[in-house]
Amino acid sequence: MRFILVDKIHDLDPGRRITASKILPASEELFRDHFPGFPVVPGVLLTEMMAQAAGRCLDAEGTHPGRAMLGKINGASFRDWVKPDQEIVLHATISQNRPAFATANCFAEVAGKKVCSAELFFVFAPHEQFASNQEDQILKAYWETHPDMQSKWKR
């Protein structure tokens, strides 16, 4: 599987909040093992989904010295099973946003019910460490459908 764990951004206020979503199809091989006969989305992937959504919220702002990278997971909790093919809606609100670090309060919900939450701490890795020809396709798709936002934020 690829490790892009956000399918679509629904709402974005760069550096402040984001709502995004992801569906993990039942055809993903991981469900053969997690768990046999009882396929559920692993909590680590739910956490990564929230992190990728929050990270895009920070990266979209374009003011940090690098790309947002998950540094710490505080107080994660998992409240309900998430099954394959369910739409997981990801919410992140940035509670601290400083040049060197950021904190995001995140939760995920399925059919309007909260399934997990975590406070995620981000640091920033220099842009030079990453391939220069790679554009974030998820953010790009959002900018393309929100040209007014793009002109305001995208650098």
Add this chain to the structure above:
Amino acid sequence: MTQDEAIEWVAKVFESSHGQLTPDTHRDNVPAWDSLGVLTLMASLDSEFGIVLTDDDVQAIKTVGDILDIMQRHGKLI
């Protein structure tokens, strides 16, 4: 906050046991006091006490006592 409570708070930030830290404890002797630990300290001081560390503060902090001094300077210690 008393000094003892502040040391307990610092221990929590660096994921240490309270009894392991004293004002003289040097950052080199606290395993979690690495680059991520410094950022965690900055974020925690900011969110819990409204203390925003300057670059000079960050460079100057070498011991637990240095953190206590900053908290004292900002009126957070009794």
